[in-house]
Amino acid sequence: MSKKIVITGGAGFIGSHVVRLFVNKYPNYQIFNLDCLTYAGNLENLKDIQKAPNYTFLKADINDAQQINKLFEQHAFDAVIHLAAESHVDRSITDPNAFIQTNVMGTANLLNAAKSLWKNDYTNKRFYHVSTDEVYGSLGETGFFLETTPYDPQSPYSASKAASDHLVRAYGNTYHMPFVITNCSNNYGQNQFPEKLIPLFIHNIKNNKSLPVYGDGKYTRDWLYVVDHARAIDTVFHSGKDGETYNIGGFNEWQNIELIHLLCTQMDQKLGRAAGTSAQLITYIKDRPGHDRRYAIDATKIKNELGWEPSVTFEEGLSLTIDWYLENESWLNNVTSGQYQSYYEQQYSK
Numbered sequence: 001m002s003k004k005i006v007i008t009g010g011a012g013f014i015g016s017h018v019v020r021l022f023v024n025k026y027p028n029y030q031i032f033n034l035d036c037l038t039y040a041g042n043l044e045n046l047k048d049i050q051k052a053p054n055y056t057f058l059k060a061d062i063n064d065a066q067q068i069n070k071l072f073e074q075h076a077f078d079a080v081i082h083l084a085a086e087s088h089v090d091r092s093i094t095d096p097n098a099f100i101q102t103n104v105m106g107t108a109n110l111l112n113a114a115k116s117l118w119k120n121d122y123t124n125k126r127f128y129h130v131s132t133d134e135v136y137g138s139l140g141e142t143g144f145f146l147e148t149t150p151y152d153p154q155s156p157y158s159a160s161k162a163a164s165d166h167l168v169r170a171y172g173n174t175y176h177m178p179f180v181i182t183n184c185s186n187n188y189g190q191n192q193f194p195e196k197l198i199p200l201f202i203h204n205i206k207n208n209k210s211l212p213v214y215g216d217g218k219y220t221r222d223w224l225y226v227v228d229h230a231r232a233i234d235t236v237f238h239s240g241k242d243g244e245t246y247n248i249g250g251f252n253e254w255q256n257i258e259l260i261h262l263l264c265t266q267m268d269q270k271l272g273r274a275a276g277t278s279a280q281l282i283t284y285i286k287d288r289p290g291h292d293r294r295y296a297i298d299a300t301k302i303k304n305e306l307g308w309e310p311s312v313t314f315e316e317g318l319s320l321t322i323d324w325y326l327e328n329e330s331w332l333n334n335v336t337s338g339q340y341q342s343y344y345e346q347q348y349s350k
């Protein structure tokens with residue numbers, strides 16, 4: 001069946017993998033990538049599909065309600081897959097308002113545009129909201145986040161994502177808008193902006209710069225290869241039930257310091273350095289304020305109900321990721337110039 005799908009944030013890290021998957025897998029769908037190209041959005045991520053006949057880029061800001069309403073009327077989208085957001089926790093600590101604006105108000109603008117376009121006729125319509133496991137707060141040493149875990153966001157980023165999740169559910173409840181929400185754990189892979197742990201450390205190891213580990217390094221995250229997240233979004237978009245939430249995770253918990261040692265070992269091998277060379281760059285620094293101790297997703301529901309599970313092991317995914325960054329030096333150099341330099345100095349010079 002033919003569909004017009006608008007994917008917001010499609011020029012970003014996860015969004016670009018979702019756009020690529022949908023453009024290539026569903027030639028009968030019209031895929032619209034709606035993105036305003038913040039520092040994190042980069043059309044170079046999609047250069048392999050930019051000329052595909054079923055792909056259109058729309059440069060637009062979800063904070064501009066008028067522009068968004070106009071685009072929805074003009075293109076009459078059947079579905080929204082909403083990824084556009086401010087996504088980096090450290091930035092939310094220094095500039096919370098940008099997160100409240102884009103993640104909360106931007107989501108409200110999209111919901112309003114979809115509501116006025118669809119005018120209560122929701123046949124074959126769907127609003128898919130992509131969210132994070134951080135809305136559930138922080139775990140102790142045991143236990144997992146379930147879809148029923150109460151929300152307890154701890155950073156301005158996670159609070160703004162929690163607010164957007166609540167809005168989506170409220171539009172479902174009040175206006176009967178058909179929606180699905182997924183809450184995913186930490187992603188890694190090709191095209192991730194090097195402010196996030198894994199690409200930042202690959203970049204620093206390559207350039208013999210110190211590896212800034214926050215606090216005691218024993219914070220735990222559950223890592224998922226981005227291509228597997230895109231596959232999960234495809235599965236939930238097509239087979240998930242209206243009004244449901246699905247947790248997505250890698251069944252793959254790592255303490256930061258253990259992950260960093262694995263990364264150093266793989267990097268030493270790939271760069272032909274003596275074992276232990278890169279680990280010497282590890283430097284413990286001041287902790288992130290309000291740092292969540294542990295995230296771990298129980299992804300049983302999506303596995304049992306929809307048959308999705310990760311397709312690559314962490315060691316394989318990490319190796320593919322390192323290879324990509326080493327082979328795509330120009331991508332990294334492009335995104336690490338300009339505004340990124342001042343961000344890096346501000347963030348790590350304290």
Ligand code: NAD
Pocket residue numbers: 008009010011012013014015034035036037038039040041042060061062063082083084085086087088102106130131132133161183184185186187188193
């Ligand atoms: P990203 O920062 O790499 O990309 C965000 C994209 O959104 C960029 O292309 C940016 O230009 C665009 N954008 C930002 N503000 C916009 C605006 N006002 N209007 C239009 N476009 C705008 O983010 P990401 O890591 O790919 O995350 C994508 C989504 O997935 C986010 O909603 C995030 O909360 C969620 N998520 C991320 C992770 C992760 O580990 N990265 C895990 C779970 C959920």
Ligand code: DAU
Pocket residue numbers: 087088089090131132133134184185186187195196197198200212213214215219220221256288295
């Ligand atoms: O859990 C999903 C979330 O994962 C997403 O919703 C967010 O968009 C995404 O940014 C990510 O958030 P984290 O804060 O977990 O990711 P980050 O890569 O920033 O940090 C991972 C861990 O590494 C965290 O415990 C902080 C630590 N860290 C990070 C950086 C950038 C360091 O020790 N040093 C660093 O320089």
